[in-house]
Amino acid sequence: MVDSTKYKDVITKYVRPLLNVKFYWYNRPEGDPEASGHYFVIEVPALAEVDRWAMVSRGITENGQFIRNSWTIPIRNGDTTAYLSADEVYRLVNDGLRSRRGPTVEPAPAADRAKAREDVRAAVGMRETPVLFFQSVPDHPHGLVSGMYANGGLRDILSNQDTLREVYAFNWASERNRPEPREGGLLLDDNPRRGLLIESDGAVTGAAAANADMLGWAMEPTMSGIEASRISVFVLTEITLEYFRLIDQHILPLVPGTWTHRIVASDFARSLARTLAAGDDPTFPYRGAPQPATSDSWNHSWQASGDPERDAYEALRHIYPLFGLDVSTNPFVDADRVLAQRLQA
Structure with a gap:
């Protein structure tokens, strides 16, 4: 009932950078009478530090509906997902523009409090x-x-x-x-x-x-x-x-x-x-x-x-x-x- 190609196509279409996602099937645990069927696992590799973060080129509502002409940067935190704030995105974009205009400037270290x-x-x-x-x-x-x-x-x-x-x-x-x-x-x-x-x-x-x-x-x-x-x-x-x-x-x-x-x-x-x-x-x-x-x-x-x-x-x-x-x-x-x-x- 699971078509792995559909998952792969969605990830390929909406996620940047491209991810080499892997798919695995596992049998249900033996000796667990309440478990049935099998487990389908999608393994997403960690991004290299230089490529952080991944961007998803479609936003989604609480009802699971796509939002046209939108994007978001999700950050996994344990079993929940946070999202990069607009202020932080703005800063990253401007840092990128400044790096193109002149020599790289190291960010100031955090204050010693x-x-x-x-x-x-x-x-x-x-x-x-x-x-x-x-x-x-x-x-x-x-x-x-x-x-x-x-x-x-x-x-x-x-x-x-x-x-x-x-x-x-x-x-x-x-x-x-x-x-x-x-x-x-x-x-x-x-x-x-x-x-x-x-x-x-x-x-x-x-x-x-x-x-x-x-x-x-x-x-x-x-x-x-x-x-x-x-x-x-x-x-x-x-x-x-x-x-x-x-x-x-x-x-x-x-x-x-x-x-x-x-x-x-x-x-x-x-x-x-x-x-x-x-x-x-x-x-x-x-x-x-x-x-x-x-x-x-x-x-x-x-x-x-x-x-x-x-x-x-x-x-x-x-x-x-x-x-x-x-x-x-x-x-x-x-x-x-x-x-x-x-x-x-």
């Missing part, structure tokens, strides 16, 4: 604590992000996060605190472990304390007055991956266009410098060869890929040299990705 880092640090009481900051900023902010406080919006997403492990693990969820409105955005205060600020334009700042409650968890003897200086490889990797699982999947799609991720280690080299060791956390916390941080203002950025495991790797690749280490020594990394299944194992 140092004030947001200090705001979060003060809000969660970490002024005297070394802090690892994660930041994500749209390169071309479009003003207020809609649905910040709506049902199913960002406030609900922060309150009901899909984490790798329970809420008391090393992630950005909080069972005791809810995100509170702050200047058109949201602040999730979970002192003394972490804090997360989403600004009104979608920019995000996360702060993880480099102390015994968070990054240094279980790395020092449990004695009163002892400050944790050694960073747990496991905690560092999990909190990093959880940040990008939250931001790449739920925040980036709200503001179309390129984003810049940034990682900042503040006060890591001050008295009682924070340390990190190659490999996994030792079975006995006093063993190993931890390396001290070499800067109090480590600040590096990269263009977001939108892939949490890939962006988590980039964050770790930028933080490990602070300790004179290579990211390949992290046991939860494979090639250019952080593997969630290794953390969970």
